[in-house]
Amino acid sequence: MIAEGVAPPVSSSRVKGSPVRAIQIDRFGTPDVLSLVEAPQPEPGPEEVVIRTVATSINPVDDKTREGAIGEGTPPLPMTLGWDLAGIVVDGGSSGLRAGERVIAMSHQLSSGRGTWADLVALPAQAVAAAPEAVSLVEAATLPLAGLTALQTLDWLAVSAGERLLVAGAAGAVGGLALQIARARGIEVDALVSRDAQVAFAHGHGAGLVATDSSDLQERSYDAVFDTFGAFVTEAVADGGRYASIATQAGPVPDLSARGVRTTVNQVREDGAGLNELTRLVDRGSLHLRVHSTFGLHEIQAAHERFLQGSLAGKITVTF
Ligand SMILES: NC(=O)c1ccc[n+]([C@@H]2O[C@H](COP(=O)([O-])OP(=O)(O)OC[C@H]3O[C@@H](n4cnc5c(N)ncnc54)[C@H](OP(=O)(O)O)[C@@H]3O)[C@@H](O)[C@H]2O)c1
Known part of the structure; x- marks a missing residue:
């Protein structure tokens, strides 16, 4: 090193x-x-x-x-x-x-x-x-890769200011950037992290509630869920909401169409315009x-x- x-x-x-x-x-x-x-x-x-x-x-x-x-x-x-x-x-x-x-x-x-x-x-x-x-x-x-994945998946989730977002894996490479980008857009973000050592990071970057146990999440309360590790915390998403996973290896998100929830497993794409947006966010602090x-x-x-x-x-x- x-x-x-x-x-x-x-x-x-x-x-x-x-x-x-x-x-x-x-x-x-x-x-x-x-x-x-x-x-x-x-x-x-x-x-x-x-x-x-x-x-x-x-x-x-x-x-x-x-x-x-x-x-x-x-x-x-x-x-x-x-x-x-x-x-x-x-x-x-x-x-x-x-x-x-x-x-x-x-x-x-x-x-x-x-x-x-x-x-x-x-x-x-x-x-x-x-x-x-x-x-x-x-x-x-x-x-580049982590930032574009965060940005493109947030764009698919189309969360607007005032809506509630849950990021699962919010202290990871993609999750940590998704948390910060969402906060910069005025979105209320809660976080699911894997261990106590990650709680301070998530709070420090703008998360409201930070849970280490998915059973502590309020049921059917999030307009959108961004799942970075295949947690499939589907009970957390509100009826009519959106659920995006990026964990290709975990397979598809369970079918939630009966509750009116749209789902996807998002795949990152090359995207110079997206990189420019990320650069602006870094330079703005x-x-x-x-x-x-x-x-x-x-x-x-x-x-x-x-x-x-x-x-x-x-x-x-x-x-x-
Ligand atoms: N589809 C795509 O285009 C795309 C693009 C980028 C990444 N990915 C995939 O997305 C995943 C995340 O990528 P990354 O770069 O962000 O990885 P990462 O930095 O390792 O982040 C994953 C995060 O999830 C946490 N986590 C794991 N299991 C958990 C659990 N049971 N409860 C709560 N948190 C948990 C990890 O915590 P610990 O540190 O404690 O393990 C870590 O903070 C990878 O599987 C990657 O292959 C897919």
Whole structure:
């Protein structure tokens, strides 16, 4: 693990043709299948931007992909992993982004096979946005996937100011951002968390009631429920309300149509406009980003081992 310190200057140029470093797997398994390899430079297509990666973060999907738990739809091996990226534009193409700009991006690695854990990454311009100015690129690397999931799911739930929202898993990466975004929108938020150590975080970020036991939640009282871990606390949602899960692995939300409740299992999408909104929230001070610990690229196996241990308060970031 490395301490946060003064980062070396990051080059916004590249020597065409020379290989880049990338974190790849050529088989599925425990963290020791992760290796640092030399890979060809990406060739940008039309409307694509080339970015030099400064930092990334580990998401549950990276862990599941490495294990081979995704199954159908996994990109072919060998593959470069990674969805999150914070870095510096090297070639903005026709996007309007200029070389040297600080940016964030999310790559839907499972559908495109384009992982962000490489020195240089080419991504569609519409998946890229300006990075927040108020935080470091290491902190910014915690934002793209978790933030877009929070934002897009809140948009599906269409909760308006004055309505009541329950966030289950409100101290997690997605839940913690969903809680803060909802509060910034004037929504009343209660929280379900897994342990006493998370109660102060949820209160401190604007939650009203914070429960560690779902039986403490008032029945049929929430206009909307945002479920980040497959809690399926369906008794908490009001008749006629909305219930969104993001826990794909837990399967569909039970059918609540008899009570007039709309349900979904939401899937995150690449979304530069959404990233711009998240950047504005960070720069306004409405969204606080949490780094649990930072590892160097050579420590990627140790970073995954720490991720697997759980009990995190913030995200694990990796610097290039
Ligand atoms: N569908 C999509 O597009 C999408 C996008 C992003 C994430 N996801 C999925 O969403 C889930 C959450 O992602 P994340 O990055 O936010 O993970 P995370 O940071 O690990 O957050 C999960 C949170 O849920 C809490 N939790 C787990 N079991 C609980 C329980 N029984 N009661 C109360 N809280 C509980 C965890 O607490 P502890 O720390 O105590 O375990 C943690 O705070 C993952 O399964 C991920 O794969 C899906």
